[in-house]
Amino acid sequence: MIYKVATMMAMFGAAAAEHWAVIVAGSAGYGNYRHQADACHAYQIMRNGNVAADHIILMAYDDIASSNMNPFPGQIFNKPTPEGVEGYDVYAGCEIAYSGDDVTAENFYSVLTGDASSVPDGKPVLGSTTDDEVFVYFTDHGGTGLIAMPVGDYVYYDELNATLTSMH
Numbered sequence: 001m002i003y004k005v006a007t008m009m010a011m012f013g014a015a016a017a018e019h020w021a022v023i024v025a026g027s028a029g030y031g032n033y034r035h036q037a038d039a040c041h042a043y044q045i046m047r048n049g050n051v052a053a054d055h056i057i058l059m060a061y062d063d064i065a066s067s068n069m070n071p072f073p074g075q076i077f078n079k080p081t082p083e084g085v086e087g088y089d090v091y092a093g094c095e096i097a098y099s100g101d102d103v104t105a106e107n108f109y110s111v112l113t114g115d116a117s118s119v120p121d122g123k124p125v126l127g128s129t130t131d132d133e134v135f136v137y138f139t140d141h142g143g144t145g146l147i148a149m150p151v152g153d154y155v156y157y158d159e160l161n162a163t164l165t166s167m168h
Helices: 002-016 030-048 105-113 157-167
Strands: 019-025 056-059 133-139 146-148 154-156
Touching (some): 056 105
Antiparallel strands (some): 146 154
């Protein structure tokens, strides 16, 4: 009987957990195409995995799809198929919550900590609880102790570690 109760409690606990995602492309410009393509691909994976759109917060400068260098205007492709076909458009349906100059380290930390008072009006932040699962994906260039953001600032190891520790 104890086994059945424990199993039911585990199933109830798992059912109560919600899934969230914070996805960041930390660069701008067509030369860094892959970062925004990878971020939009991660967004598509989360949506296809049944993570609710309002539980996914995507930060990307959003200048690739409209770039005059893009041979497929309005589209972004993550990778070609084995046959050399450009693959599928990961930009279609990709909801970018923070774009342009709003893609900053400060906003990233605020999103992670759920601090809605520190982000531009109406922008989403995590609403997760201690029972939820949070996936964080950051794609960009980095160096020892830092990763870059597209508007010239950086996410530093110690600040990110403190943010993640406070989330826990």
